[in-house]
Amino acid sequence: xxxxxxxxxxxxxxxxxxxxxxxxxxxxxxxxxxxxxxxxxxxxxxxxxxxxxxxxxxxxxxxxxxxxxxxxxxxxxxxxxxxxxxxxxxxxxxxxxxxxxxxxxxxxxxxxxxxxxxxxxxxxxxxxxxxxxxxxxxxxxxxxxxxxxxxxxxxxxxxxxxxxxxxxxx
Amino acid sequence: xxxxxxxxxxxxxxxxxxxxxxxxxxxxxxxxxxxxxxxxxxxxxxxxxxxxxxxxxxxxxxxxxxxxxxxxxxxxxxxxxxxxxxxxxxxxxxxxxxxxxxxxxxxxxxxxxxxxxxxxxxxxxxxxxxxxxxxxxxxxxxxxxxxxxxxxxxxxxxxxxxxxxxxxxxxxxxxxxxxxxxxxxxxxxxxxxxxxxxxxxxxxxxxxxxxxxxxxxxxxxxxxxxxxxxxxxxxxxxxxxxxxxxxxxxxxxxxxxxxxxxxxxxxxxxxxxxxxxxxxxxxxxxxxxxxxxxxxxxxxxxxxxxxxxxxxxxxxxxxxxxxxxxxxxxxxxxxxxxxxxxxxxxxxxxxxxxxxxxxxxxxxxxxxxxxxxxxxxxxxxxxxxxxxxxxxxxxxxxxxxxxxxxxxxxxxxxxxxxxxxxxxxxxxxxxxxxxxxxxxxxxxxxxxxxxxxxxxxxxxxxxxxxxxxxxxxxxxxxxxxxxxxxxxxxxxxxxxxxxxxxxxxxxxxxxxxxxxxxxxxxxxxxxxxxxxxxxxxxxxxxxxxxxxxxxxxxxxxxxxxxxxxxxxxxxxxxxxxxxxxxxxxxxxxxxxxxxxxxxxxxxxxxxxxxxxxxxxxxxxxxxxxxxxxxxxxxxxxxxxxxxxxxxxxxxxxxxxxxxxxxxxxxxxxxxxxxxxxxxxxxxxxxxxxxxxxxxxx
Numbered sequence: 001x002x003x004x005x006x007x008x009x010x011x012x013x014x015x016x017x018x019x020x021x022x023x024x025x026x027x028x029x030x031x032x033x034x035x036x037x038x039x040x041x042x043x044x045x046x047x048x049x050x051x052x053x054x055x056x057x058x059x060x061x062x063x064x065x066x067x068x069x070x071x072x073x074x075x076x077x078x079x080x081x082x083x084x085x086x087x088x089x090x091x092x093x094x095x096x097x098x099x100x101x102x103x104x105x106x107x108x109x110x111x112x113x114x115x116x117x118x119x120x121x122x123x124x125x126x127x128x129x130x131x132x133x134x135x136x137x138x139x140x141x142x143x144x145x146x147x148x149x150x151x152x153x154x155x156x157x158x159x160x161x162x163x164x165x166x167x168x169x170x
Numbered sequence: 171x172x173x174x175x176x177x178x179x180x181x182x183x184x185x186x187x188x189x190x191x192x193x194x195x196x197x198x199x200x201x202x203x204x205x206x207x208x209x210x211x212x213x214x215x216x217x218x219x220x221x222x223x224x225x226x227x228x229x230x231x232x233x234x235x236x237x238x239x240x241x242x243x244x245x246x247x248x249x250x251x252x253x254x255x256x257x258x259x260x261x262x263x264x265x266x267x268x269x270x271x272x273x274x275x276x277x278x279x280x281x282x283x284x285x286x287x288x289x290x291x292x293x294x295x296x297x298x299x300x301x302x303x304x305x306x307x308x309x310x311x312x313x314x315x316x317x318x319x320x321x322x323x324x325x326x327x328x329x330x331x332x333x334x335x336x337x338x339x340x341x342x343x344x345x346x347x348x349x350x351x352x353x354x355x356x357x358x359x360x361x362x363x364x365x366x367x368x369x370x371x372x373x374x375x376x377x378x379x380x381x382x383x384x385x386x387x388x389x390x391x392x393x394x395x396x397x398x399x400x401x402x403x404x405x406x407x408x409x410x411x412x413x414x415x416x417x418x419x420x421x422x423x424x425x426x427x428x429x430x431x432x433x434x435x436x437x438x439x440x441x442x443x444x445x446x447x448x449x450x451x452x453x454x455x456x457x458x459x460x461x462x463x464x465x466x467x468x469x470x471x472x473x474x475x476x477x478x479x480x481x482x483x484x485x486x487x488x489x490x491x492x493x494x495x496x497x498x499x500x501x502x503x504x505x506x507x508x509x510x511x512x513x514x515x516x517x518x519x520x521x522x523x524x525x526x527x528x529x530x531x532x533x534x535x536x537x538x539x540x541x542x543x544x545x546x547x548x549x550x551x552x553x554x555x556x557x558x559x560x561x562x563x564x565x566x567x568x569x570x571x572x573x574x575x576x577x578x579x580x581x582x583x584x585x586x587x588x589x590x591x592x593x594x595x596x597x598x599x600x601x602x603x604x605x606x607x608x609x610x611x612x613x614x615x616x617x618x619x620x621x622x623x624x625x626x627x628x629x630x631x632x633x634x635x636x637x638x639x640x641x642x643x644x645x646x647x648x649x650x651x652x653x654x655x656x657x658x659x660x661x662x663x664x665x666x667x668x669x670x671x672x673x674x675x676x677x678x679x680x681x682x683x684x685x686x687x688x689x690x691x692x693x694x695x696x697x698x699x700x701x702x703x704x705x706x707x708x709x710x711x712x713x714x715x716x717x718x719x720x721x722x723x724x725x726x727x728x729x730x731x732x733x734x735x736x737x738x739x740x741x742x743x744x745x746x747x748x749x750x751x752x753x754x755x756x757x758x759x760x761x762x763x764x765x766x767x768x769x770x771x772x773x774x775x776x777x778x779x780x781x782x783x784x785x786x787x788x789x790x791x792x793x794x795x796x797x798x799x800x801x802x803x804x805x806x807x808x809x810x811x812x813x814x815x816x817x818x819x820x821x822x823x824x825x826x827x828x829x830x831x832x833x834x835x836x837x838x839x840x841x842x843x844x845x846x847x848x849x850x851x852x853x854x855x856x857x858x859x860x861x862x863x864x865x866x867x
Contacts, residue, residue, distance in 0.1 A: 038827055043817065059807060
């Protein structure tokens with residue numbers, strides 16, 4: 001697959017839906033896309049961490065991207081998929097509502113994400129792509145996972161502080 | 171290993187670090203043997219051989235200080251062999267300590283430990299007997315420790331009988347000479363032209379870069395002729411020649427000998443012994459554990475694949491019960507699973523080492539500890555041949571040492587007390603290891619005074635560990651549990667060895683991490699037995715699977731003492747803890763999950779209680795349903811996104827499901843931490859979103 005065309009640089013994006021929005025990740029960041037198998041929940045995990053799955057003998061942790069991106073209504077359908085990405089040498093899964101298309105977006109049609117997004121926790125959106133009249137949010141997966149880990153850690157720390165408080169109160 | 175990867179000597183040094191451990195161990199062993207039988211000359215020789223090997227190996231690796239020290243000790247031992255055996259024992263033991271300190275320093279590339287103390291010991295030992303030694307022996311050893319073998323001495327004697335004079339020629343290599351091996355050859359041929367060379371040190375085979383050469387020659391020429399013949403400009407700076415058997419100018423020689431690089435001596439004489447470790451190494455392969463672990467992982471995958479196939483097979487049987495292919499499939503699978511079992515066992519065996527590797531350190535530990543406590547203790551070691559997973563062995567080394575030291579300093583009484591109690595004044599510590607079912611049992615048994623629960627309680631009350639009222643209610647077992655409390659010690663006075671109260675709690679933590687348990691068995695006045703129970707391997711476990719709130723969990727089967735059926739209505743609340751009465755015993759219960767606020771939700775009628783064995787204590791884990799028992803291949807769950815201490819690892823079942831293996835120690839810890847207020851579920855595992863996990867297609 002050539003990435004260079006006459007028009008210059010193209011972004012090869014795997015598009016997926018979370019709620020009503022379409023997001024995209026660079027195809028190179030993706031390990032594979034699988035159907036949602038049975039997920040084993042892990043105790044003590046933050047809400048958006050769904051659990052672990054067995055990916056051909058490897059145990060892979062799964063994050064529900066819908067919860068992570070603040071989607072309110074979560075429905076389990078047959079179209080749900082897990083995007084398996086590699087992050088720091090480790091595989092992680094992201095549950096999305098559906099994923100089906102590979103989009104080729106010319107570099108000229110990609111804009112930097114608005115500043116307002118940088119300050120929020122959603123700073124994993126790195127750009128906005130325009131594709132046939134649709135707006136596609138480009139995600140930086142490693143940043144997303146880094147933030148998730150950080151969230152997770154702070155949750156644990158809070159939990160510990162809570163315990164300490166509870167112990168002190170006694 | 172990585173710091174000196176590019177260094178050609180790195181591999182050799184690594185090997186030296188490993189083999190030297192064995193040498194130090196045998197040094198320790200021999201020293202203790204010598205203490206028991208001071209007249210045994212063979213032991214002294216063995217110590218010398220060890221020193222010698224150490225010296226040579228260290229020199230080869232460029233560890234000059236170690237090599238020099240070993241050289242000095244070897245000399246001292248040669249002279250002092252008839253000296254006070256006690257001093258020799260002490261010297262050998264301190265030598266072993268200092269060597270191991272030096273090795274650590276070399277390895278970590280830090281400053282070497284101070285060796286003046288041991289050097290003083292050496293010179294003290296050497297100065298005593300030297301005056302009384304026979305002249306001849308003193309000479310040979312003073313000539314930088316050159317020893318001629320029996321055969322060489324005989325041929326020298328024969329030559330003497332022929333009317334020739336025997337000389338010992340020492341040729342010193344010129345500092346500018348670049349070819350020491352060639353130089354030796356040149357001197358040898360020079361000497362050969364005027365005399366018969368009986369022996370040479372270093373001998374022809376040796377490739378050691380010596381700075382001086384020793385020759386034993388028989389000649390009819392005069393001393394001065396020999397001397398002038400030896401000196402070769404720019405190769406040999408000067409040579410000394412003295413008749414064999416006559417003392418030379420001792421002081422000058424020592425000054426030189428001491429400053430020179432150590433020369434391997436007695437090479438041929440003890441060849442069979444010194445060659446021991448190296449020749450054994452030929453059919454032993456040193457393989458990094460990570461490689462073996464890799465193979466083990468693959469075997470683990472195969473086991474998962476096997477259960478996948480078995481499951482498909484069952485499905486197939488259900489669908490096509492009459493298909494002729496079915497029988498062939500099941501035959502093939504039976505064969506495959508048999509081979510797989512063998513494969514697994516063989517791979518596990520690679521990781522197994524006899525427990526002796528650990529136990530052999532203990533005579534020394536017992537010796538030292540007993541000495542510093544002024545007690546007489548002997549050690550009995552049994553079950554050395556029991557095979558144990560290497561990682562397990564490494565992990566229990568420290569706990570075991572601790573318990574043994576404890577047994578000596580707390581358990582075993584003074585010789586006086588023992589005699590008064592009608593016991594042998596020498597106490598006994600017994601180490602034993604054996605397999606039982608799927609477990610390794612290590613027993614540490616002493617015949618000391620035992621642990622008195624009443625005293626224990628009194629001490630605990632005094633130290634404010636528990637209240638007097640609590641002590642009153644405490645059962646004997648609970649009282650024994652006190653010794654695992656951090657900061658608790660029954661020793662009347664704190665010694666260097668034990669009594670700081672840092673100890674058994676650490677021991678227990680280590681065991682819990684290894685998924686093992688510790689038990690105490692004690693009879694006042696008769697002794698105490700500590701029993702460590704550990705799973706044989708950490709890679710594959712026999713597990714019991716169960717569900718709590720529709721979630722699948724597994725725990726090691728050996729942690730489960732029994733399984734009881736119960737109804738929710740059978741459970742009672744005492745204080746804030748739920749308990750179950752089980753055959754006249756009250757069993758405290760633990761619940762994992764949200765339904766701990768059981769009042770809020772409808773009660774499920776039938777439940778199961780897994781009675782867990784945690785050392786002396788028993789606890790019941792409330793589970794909703796049992797799923798059966800399976801052999802699980804443990805996979806690490808070290809992903810940051812999902813890491814939690816409640817789950818120690820995960821495994822994959824034959825049907826592809828992931829099962830989490832519960833970390834019982836952490837569950838119990840949380841339980842006891844929040845145990846006074848069970849309804850406060852804040853710190854306990856909560857379900858994601860409260861709902862049962864959705865099952866998706």
